[in-house]
Amino acid sequence: MKPVFNLRNVVVALVVAGLILLPVYSALTGKVFILTMFTRIIILALAAASLNLIMGYGGMMSFGHAAYLGIGGYAVGILAFEGIGSGFIQWPVALLASALFALVIGALSLRTRGVYFIMITLAFAQMAYYVASALSRYGADDGLTIYKRSSFGGLIDLSDRTQFYYVCLACLLGGVYLIWRIVNSRFGLVVQGVRSNEQRMQAVGFHANRYRLVCFVISGTICGLAGALLANNTDFVSPAVMYWTRSGDLMVMVILGGMGTLFGPVIGAIVFLVLEELLSQVTEYWALIMGPLLLLIVLFARGGIMGLLGRFSRG
Amino acid sequence: MLVVEQLLNGLQFGLLLFLLAAGLTLVFGIMDFVNLAHGSLYMMGAYFAATFVAWTGNFILGAVMALGATLLLGIVLEYVALRHLYGRDHLDHVLATFGLILFFNDAVRLIWGPAGLALPLPAWLTVPVQILPGVYYPAYRLSIIVVALLVAALLYVVVMRTRIGMLIRAGASNREMIGALGINIKLLFTLVFGLGAALAGLAGLMQAPILTVQIGMGENILILAFVIIVIGGIGSIRGAFMAAIFVGMIDTLGRAFLPDLLRKVLSSTAASTAAPAISSMLVYLLMAVVLVVRPEGLFPAAKR
Amino acid sequence: MAEHLLRVENLVRRFGGLVATDNLSLEVVPGELHAIIGPNGAGKTTLISQLTGQLMPNSGAIHFAGRDITALPSYRRSGLGLARSFQITSLLRDFTAADNVALAAQAHAGHSYSFWANARKERPLREAAHAALARVGLAKRADVLVSELSHGEQRELELAVALATKPQLLLLDEPMAGLGVTESQRMVALLKELRKEVTIVLVEHDMEAVFALADRITVLVYGRVIACGKPDDIRNNEEVKRAYLGDQHAVTRHG
Numbered sequence: 001m002k003p004v005f006n007l008r009n010v011v012v013a014l015v016v017a018g019l020i021l022l023p024v025y026s027a028l029t030g031k032v033f034i035l036t037m038f039t040r041i042i043i044l045a046l047a048a049a050s051l052n053l054i055m056g057y058g059g060m061m062s063f064g065h066a067a068y069l070g071i072g073g074y075a076v077g078i079l080a081f082e083g084i085g086s087g088f089i090q091w092p093v094a095l096l097a098s099a100l101f102a103l104v105i106g107a108l109s110l111r112t113r114g115v116y117f118i119m120i121t122l123a124f125a126q127m128a129y130y131v132a133s134a135l136s137r138y139g140a141d142d143g144l145t146i147y148k149r150s151s152f153g154g155l156i157d158l159s160d161r162t163q164f165y166y167v168c169l170a171c172l173l174g175g176v177y178l179i180w181r182i183v184n185s186r187f188g189l190v191v192q193g194v195r196s197n198e199q200r201m202q203a204v205g206f207h208a209n210r211y212r213l214v215c216f217v218i219s220g221t222i223c224g225l226a227g228a229l230l231a232n233n234t235d236f237v238s239p240a241v242m243y244w245t246r247s248g249d250l251m252v253m254v255i256l257g258g259m260g261t262l263f264g265p266v267i268g269a270i271v272f273l274v275l276e277e278l279l280s281q282v283t284e285y286w287a288l289i290m291g292p293l294l295l296l297i298v299l300f301a302r303g304g305i306m307g308l309l310g311r312f313s314r315g
Numbered sequence: 316m317l318v319v320e321q322l323l324n325g326l327q328f329g330l331l332l333f334l335l336a337a338g339l340t341l342v343f344g345i346m347d348f349v350n351l352a353h354g355s356l357y358m359m360g361a362y363f364a365a366t367f368v369a370w371t372g373n374f375i376l377g378a379v380m381a382l383g384a385t386l387l388l389g390i391v392l393e394y395v396a397l398r399h400l401y402g403r404d405h406l407d408h409v410l411a412t413f414g415l416i417l418f419f420n421d422a423v424r425l426i427w428g429p430a431g432l433a434l435p436l437p438a439w440l441t442v443p444v445q446i447l448p449g450v451y452y453p454a455y456r457l458s459i460i461v462v463a464l465l466v467a468a469l470l471y472v473v474v475m476r477t478r479i480g481m482l483i484r485a486g487a488s489n490r491e492m493i494g495a496l497g498i499n500i501k502l503l504f505t506l507v508f509g510l511g512a513a514l515a516g517l518a519g520l521m522q523a524p525i526l527t528v529q530i531g532m533g534e535n536i537l538i539l540a541f542v543i544i545v546i547g548g549i550g551s552i553r554g555a556f557m558a559a560i561f562v563g564m565i566d567t568l569g570r571a572f573l574p575d576l577l578r579k580v581l582s583s584t585a586a587s588t589a590a591p592a593i594s595s596m597l598v599y600l601l602m603a604v605v606l607v608v609r610p611e612g613l614f615p616a617a618k619r
Numbered sequence: 620m621a622e623h624l625l626r627v628e629n630l631v632r633r634f635g636g637l638v639a640t641d642n643l644s645l646e647v648v649p650g651e652l653h654a655i656i657g658p659n660g661a662g663k664t665t666l667i668s669q670l671t672g673q674l675m676p677n678s679g680a681i682h683f684a685g686r687d688i689t690a691l692p693s694y695r696r697s698g699l700g701l702a703r704s705f706q707i708t709s710l711l712r713d714f715t716a717a718d719n720v721a722l723a724a725q726a727h728a729g730h731s732y733s734f735w736a737n738a739r740k741e742r743p744l745r746e747a748a749h750a751a752l753a754r755v756g757l758a759k760r761a762d763v764l765v766s767e768l769s770h771g772e773q774r775e776l777e778l779a780v781a782l783a784t785k786p787q788l789l790l791l792d793e794p795m796a797g798l799g800v801t802e803s804q805r806m807v808a809l810l811k812e813l814r815k816e817v818t819i820v821l822v823e824h825d826m827e828a829v830f831a832l833a834d835r836i837t838v839l840v841y842g843r844v845i846a847c848g849k850p851d852d853i854r855n856n857e858e859v860k861r862a863y864l865g866d867q868h869a870v871t872r873h874g
Contacts, residue, residue, distance in 0.1 A: 061406050108603050111610040112545070115349050115405045119541035120606070126538045127599035134592035186731040186738040193722050196711040203671060203709070204784055205697030205726035214732070244534065248413045255410060285425050291418025298411045299399060 008309045012263045015270070019169060023162045035161055036233075041273045042168045043229045046175050048253040048265035050222035053179050055251070056260030057188065058215045059195030063118045064105070064125025065250050068098045068220045070132060070242030072227020077144040077237040087150030087158070091228050098224025099217050101128070106216035110209050122244055132239040143238025150232055158232055168229050172266070175222055180262055182218065191215045252294060258306025267305050319450050321571045322564070327456050329563020330463035334518040335536060336543040336555040337470060338511030343544075345507045348397065349405050351412035353515050353540070354533025355419035360385045360516030361523040361532065362423060365432040374437045381520045382513060389512020393505050401504070420530050431529030459521050466517065467556060474552060479506075539566075542598055546605045548612025557614060562598055569597040623682070624649040624788055624818050625670070630679035632665055632842075639665040640676065641842035647788070652814045654821045654829045657839035658862060663822045664706055666839070667792050670820075671703045672696050684787065697726065700787030704777040704794055706822075710765045716776050717761040720748040723783035751779040755809060771802035778809070788818045795825045807831060830854070838862065 019042065026035040047069055054060040075094035084090065109120045138144045149158040158164045182188045193201045194208045201208055231237040240246075249272070257268020279286035301308065339353050363384045368377030396415070400408055436455055443451035474480035482496075482503060519533075526532065543562050547554030574590035581589065605613060625647035632640035639662045647653045655663055668674040670681060672693030681689045688696055711719050718739070724747040725731060725738065738744070752758050755775040760768060768776065774794055781789055794810075795803050807828050813819065814832070823829050829836065829850075836853045838846040840862045846853055853859055 061409070063409065108606045111606050115343065116545055118349070118405065118409055119545060120602070123538055123542050123545070123599055123602060127596055130595035131592045134595055136591075181737075182734050184737045184739065185735055186725060186733045186741075188734070189718070189722055189725070189738050190731045193711050193714070196713055197709055199673065200705075200709045200711060200780075201722075202692075202694045203673075203697060203703055203705075204723040204780065205694050206731070207692075207694045211731070244538065245413075245416070251410065252413070255406075285421045287417040287421035288425070291414040291416075291421070294414025294417070295396060295411045298403075298407045298414075302407070 007312050008306060011267075011309055015263070015267065016173070023165055027162075032161070035165055037273075037277065039161070039165050039168055039233055040230075041270055042165070042172050043226050043233060044250070044253065044273060045266045045269035046168075046172045046229070047223050047226040048250050048257070048269045049172070049176055049179060050219045050226065051250050052254045052257075052259060052261075052265040053182070053222070054215055054219040055254055056264070057183055057195065058191045058212060058219075060110075060212060060216060061114075061118050061251075062109075062121040062216075062219075063244070063247050063251065064121035064123075064128075065220075065223055066242050066244070066246035067101065067105075067125035067128040068223035069227040069230055069246070070128060070237070070239065071098045071101055072224035072229075073231035073237035073241055074132060074138070074144070074227075075224070076150060076228045076231040077146050078138055080146050080148065080150075081138060081144060085148050085151050087152045090150050091225070094224045094228040095221050098227070099221045102217040102220025103213070106213045106220075110212055110216070122247065125242060125247055126244050129239050129242040129244070132242060139238065141239060143236055143240070146231060146235045146237065149235065150228070164232065168233075171225060171229060175225070176262060176266065178222075183262075187211065187214070255302075256297060256304050258304030261304075261306040264304055264306040271305065317571075319447065320452060321568055323446075323452055323456065323460070324571075325564035325567035326560065327460050327463075327563070328567050329560035330460060330467070331518050331522055332536070332539055332543055332563050333467060333556050333559035334463060334514045336540040336547070336559050337467075337552055338514035339537075339540050340544050340547075340552060340555050341507055341514075342511040346401060346504050347405075348401060348508075349408040349412065350397075350511070351409060351537070352392075352415040352419065353511070354535075354537030355416050356385055356389055356512045356515040356533070357519035357522075357536060358419065358423065358528075358530070358533035359388055360519030361434070361528040362427060362432065363516070364520035364523050365434040365528050366427075368434060374440070378520055382516055385516025385519070386509050386513040389516075390505055390509045392512070393508040397508070398501070398504065416534065423530050429530065431527040434523040434528060436524045455524060462517075462521065466514070470552065539598065542602045544612075546602055546613060548615035551612065551614050554612055554614030558612075562601070565601060566594075566598050570594045573597075622649070623647065624684060625820070626682040627666075627670070628680045628682070630666070630669060630681065631677045632662075632669060632674065633677050639842050640669065640679075643679070643839075643842060643844055645837050645844060645847060647818060647820055648835075649787075649818050651834040652810070652819045652821060652832050654823060654833035654836045655839060656823065656826070656829055656836060660841075661839040662842035663839055664792055665842070667703065667706075667790050667820075667822060670790060671701060697784055700785070701790065702781040702784045702786035702788070703790040704774075704781050704792060706792040706796060708770075708773045708777060710773060710776060710780070712766045713764065715762050715764055716752060716757055716768065716772075716779075717745065717748045719765060719776060720751050720779050720783045721745060723780045724748055724751075727784050747783060751783045752776075754782060754813075755779045756805065770797050771799065774798060774802075774806070775809075778806075782813075782817075786817055788820065789813070790820045790822075792822045793824060794821070795823060795828055803828065 019038070022038055023035055026032060047065065051062065051065045054062055072094040075097050076090045079090045079093060105121065105124045109117055109124065112120055133141050152158070156163055156167060158167065183192070190201065190206055190211050194206065194211055198208045227241070230241065253268040253272045254265050255268070256272055257266065258264030276286065276290070279289055303310070335353070335357060339350065342348050342350050360381055363381035364378055367380040368374055371377050371380070400411055440455040440458065442454050444454045444457055446452050446457070539562065543555055543558045546562065547558030573594045574586060577586040577590050577593070623646040627643060627645050630640050630643040631638070643666065655666070657663055665674065669676050672691060676689065679689070680687060683696070683699060683701055686699065688699065711722070721744045724744050728744060749758060749761060752761050755778050757772060757775055757779060760772060765773065765776065774796070778791070778794060795806055798806060803825065810819065810821070810832055821829070821832065833850055835848060836850055837844055838853060838859050845858050845862060846856045
């Protein structure tokens with residue numbers, strides 16, 4: 001049995017502790033930038049965690065996950081534009097819209113496998129991008145400014161940076177906890193089994209694609225929440241949020257952190273985004289480094305960071 | 316007449332898409348390799364063409380040089396980086412080539428700057444040609460159609476009638492077999508990849524004078540190529556051809572005529588909001604229909 | 620007709636120009652152990668795949684427990700009581716033996732759209748899994764990952780997984796494949812016990828096992844039934860002897 005105090009768990013605990021204490025650090029040092037940067041990182045970590053659910057546990061390589069960031073974001077943005085500023089309405093709509101989109105796209109895409117699944121999810125997400133670009137009422141290519149963040153009555157004030165940070169963090173930790181429970185539930189075991197050996201699962205009596213679809217919808221819904229948070233964070237939403245390279249970024253975060261592990265996507269998001277930030281301060285052409293770096297990771301470090309940590313704790 | 320012009324535009328766009336999709340499906344069919352950076356090769360074809368035409372002052376010479384440069388780039392890419400990925404998970408291909416896209420986009424930005432390039436046409440290609448009494452069509456677009464059809468025909472002859480083509484078809488339906496036949500696999504793969512790169516580059520350089528040459532131009536069209544492969548069918552060049560023409564037509568005609576069609580049914584404001592959205596969705600709707608009715612594509616090559 | 624648990628009528632399956640199943644008819648009576656033998660390429664696995672729904676026939680019908688299941692998808696057939704073990708071991712390799720069996724039990728114990736409770740802590744499933752594992756002699760290896768089990772243990776696990784679905788009919792596709800002498804003997808002893816509770820259709824190359832176990836034997840050659848009857852009749856059948864003349868090695872065991 002693995003001891004509780006292995007390297008992986010220690011690192012995860014430190015990271016979580018760090019995230020919880022971050023606003024304190026930011027307040028003490030006066031570095032507001034750290035707070036806003038990490039708010040964004042946490043939101044994208046939630047998106048990555050939702051992608052990990054279908055990729056790492058479900059074996060479905062979706063290259064269109066950024067679409068849900070857009071759908072969630074536009075739900076908030078459009079409702080705000082039309083005068084509905086309450087988060088109690090906006091956020092459920094964001095979740096519902098994401099779930100519906102996932103249901104339709106999932107039902108269509110899951111008729112294929114492998115590369116075709118990747119291509120099709122990519123195509124549909126790009127379709128969402130083009131549709132959003134054509135909505136002239138809601139800013140089209142230029143995007144939609146959100147003048148007021150989602151309001152929750154007097155309960156919480158999202159325009160306060162610290163309060164918003166903790167709301168996002170709560171969503172992230174809550175989301176990861178939810179995923180943990182799902183993965184170990186009856187449903188989760190079936191989904192993992194279908195990833196492992198679909199033929200075997202069909203033979204014992206499971207309708208593989210139905211379970212995949214439900215998993216796909218859950219994942220999209222969680223990402224829709226991340227989209228709503230993201231729109232609040234930037235006070236803005238535009239089609240660019242759904243551009244297919246953003247889906248690629250999410251995939252990279254999942255793989256980098258360790259696909260199929262619970263905290264992998266969180267670690268991956270932090271490392272990826274911090275690296276992106278640091279590199280862009282060094283050079284304007286940071287993708288020249290990031291690109292080949294990805295290639296090297298694929299060639300040599302498939303288990304991601306959690307995989308490396310796991311190897312060190314075993315050694 | 317507007318309709319004839321749009322039909323030809325649709326054909327032209329479709330043929331261009333075919334060139335792109337053919338390269339992609341060849342590489343995937345033979346080497347089981349998913350190349351997201353295919354769009355980058357398309358972009359490089361356009362950038363090379365703009366540069367060489369400006370250097371030499373001669374359109375044809377510049378275009379040929381660009382084609383050669385893209386072919387060379389493809390071969391180098393395959394040899395240095397991509398061959399290490401064969402046999403791996405498709406996800407690995409996707410990630411690695413995604414990294415390549417980022418790299419290429421920034422490399423282009425570094426070398427040519429963030430603003431796009433223009434590729435002006437020589438005078439003899441801008442004249443309108445009379446194809447039917449009273450109907451004129453730009454010479455350049457006509458030449459694209461001719462060149463693309465020639466290349467398609469050449470591709471057909473090579474794939475269906477030559478020994479190399481036989482290997483390609485065999486490889487598309489049974490990869491292990493070509494290895495067992497004792498053919499130099501590495502060389503075959505490099506050549507096929509080079510061919511794919513050349514096709515992408517050709518599409519890019521031909522499209523360059525019509526659209527602006529800019530960073531990221533590859534990604535937009537790559538997705539259409541994916542859609543075509545899905546609609547056309549697994550590993551099938553014939554399917555890619557049919558699907559490409561079909562998609563090219565639907566996209567062009569849709570964008571051209573849908574706004575007017577909608578205006579007859581809906582109010583003017585509703586039509587002008589809905590039309591662009593729906594036109595951009597048309598191709599994906601088509602793909603969705605195919606997925607529901609025939610998930611293996613309309614003309615799948617082999618029954619695996 | 621209702622007394623046949625499984626009835627196959629004029630089944631045909633083609634692969635391009637090859638006819639793998641050529642107007643095949645056979646019936647299985649409840650409680651019997653019915654063996655299907657034949658030289659390599661006779662179409663035994665193709666037949667099993669059509670019976671379990673992994674492959675759809677081009678024409679013909681399959682009736683199970685009085686129902687026409689010809690077009691039924693494979694996951695539905697398991698619910699009716701049709702279980703299968705695979706010729707090429709098909710298990711969940713990154714799960715433990717217990718997990719594999721428990722999942723099979725879970726498929727037949729209510730729905731699996733529960734998202735919160737930890738399924739590995741469900742007593743009834745875990746107990747059912749341990750019972751099935753004990754049956755095949757793998758109780759001590761319950762918490763070992765499938766990838767770390769020996770080939771013989773994996774074949775036994777295949778059997779346990781099939782049993783966990785509480786089948787009426789067990790379709791076993793070469794359960795002895797790749798087993799050593801002791802393991803084969805264990806498997807035969809196990810099957811001798813199981814036949815008392817469940818009807819078995821056994822596809823096998825191991826002739827000793829077949830003749831020791833079978834109530835009736837069907838002989839398949841090029842997708843057709845050339846003989847069907849009691850073991851002694853089959854042993855003395857001229858056509859059968861001719862079919863096996865070129866396949867002497869079929870009489871010996873693998874591994």
